[in-house]
Amino acid sequence: MTEIYSIVSGKGGVGKTTIVANLGVALARLGKSTLIVDADIALGNLQLFFRLKETPTTLHDVLGGKAEIHEAIYKSSDGGVHIIPCGSSLQGFLRSDLERLDHSISRLQNYDFILIDSPTGLTKYSLLPLKAAKETLLVVTPDISSTSNALKLKIAAEMMQSKIGGVIINQQRRNGVKSEEIGTTLGIEIFGEIPYDRKVLKAMDAKEPVVTYKPRTPASKALNRLSLKMAVLVDESLRPQQNFLQKWLHQVRTINGGG
Ligand SMILES: Nc1ncnc2c1ncn2[C@@H]1O[C@H](COP(=O)(O)OP(=O)(O)OP(=O)(O)O)[C@@H](O)[C@H]1O
Ligand SMILES: [Mg+2]
Known part of the structure; x- marks a missing residue:
């Protein structure tokens, strides 16, 4: 079964495309066949x-x-992740009918994951990719305008019966709105948190996802953790092995009814 996620945001420039590119590469590196789709058609x-x-x-x-x-469909230079680029001409954009996305994506059966990068905001263009996905991940930056725009998008997504898989807080800083506060305001589980990291911008200049450009930088570690969380949801064998203390604590909690 293919897990299809649309990655959306109410406010622009929060990091959707960066997250799709990096999660795509990271999931492929975990051995999951992954396709990323650029549906930001304009x-x-x-x-x-x-x-x-x-x-x-x-x-x-x-x-x-x-x-x-x-x-x-094209392959990345290392062959890991598959990519559907959007196209850049104005004529191409004007001829595009996003209503076709849902049907086209449903024809792709051979992937573990498909991640769809979506246009920003609350328009027909940003909402149609939700129909093609099984789950939606909402990206916000830790500020009030991004959170309030995300709330509007969440309401629209719910009206479209789209399942919100969680919120990803990107570009988190020490003085940013606390992630828990954002999760509570939106009423959505926090799926992941990625710190603000200048290496992300450097990687973009180098035309490379940061997870391969600087694998040990904080943003890369967070993106890799996030990809592992997604992969474990479909493949238990990828769950990191527990050490003796973790196993013991788990057993004690289970015996005490904590699960
Ligand atoms: N964690 C991060 N730390 C620092 N910079 C980041 C981070 N994530 C993304 N950026 C930078 O933020 C800018 C916007 O990122 P990106 O283009 O991915 O956002 P977007 O939501 O796709 O934007 P748009 O609304 O234009 O589609 C880029 O310059 C990117 O390098
Ligand atoms: Mg983008």
Whole structure:
């Protein structure tokens, strides 16, 4: 079964594309076959992370009824993650019908994970990718405007019966709104937290996801933890081995009814 996530946000520039690129690479490195899709059909830039040489067929062609979705899939240079780039022409955007996304994605059966990068905000373009996904992850930065925009998007997603899998707090700083406060305000479980990290910007300049550019930097560690959490949800064998003390504590809690 394929886990299909749409990654959305109410406010722009919070890190959706960065998260999709990095989680895609990290999941592939965990051995999960992963496809990332750039559905930001007006301003897509997921491709920039991967130095793809030529991409003659893109999502624009698929959504314009000119190509099959299989024809728009490319491999990253290390072959790990598969990518559907968006296309960059204005004509391509104008010809694209996002209503086709749901059906096109449903034809892809051979992936463990499909992550869909979505346009920002509360528009038809940002809401249609939710229909193609089984779960939605909401990205926010730790500030009031991002959180209040996220709340509007959450309400819209619920109206569309889209399952919200959790909130990812990105670019967290010491003086940012506390993650727990954001989770409580939104009434959504915190799925992950990624610190503000200048290496993310450096990686973008180098046209590379930070998890490969600087694997040990704090943002990379957080992204790798997040990808492991996603992978464990579908594959228990990836759960990190517990040490003796953790096993003992788990047994004591179980005996005491703590689960
Ligand atoms: N954890 C982080 N620490 C520092 N900078 C970050 C972090 N995450 C993302 N950024 C930077 O924030 C900027 C916006 O990121 P990104 O393009 O991924 O956001 P987005 O939500 O996809 O934006 P848009 O709304 O334009 O699609 C980029 O310059 C990126 O490098
Ligand atoms: Mg983006």
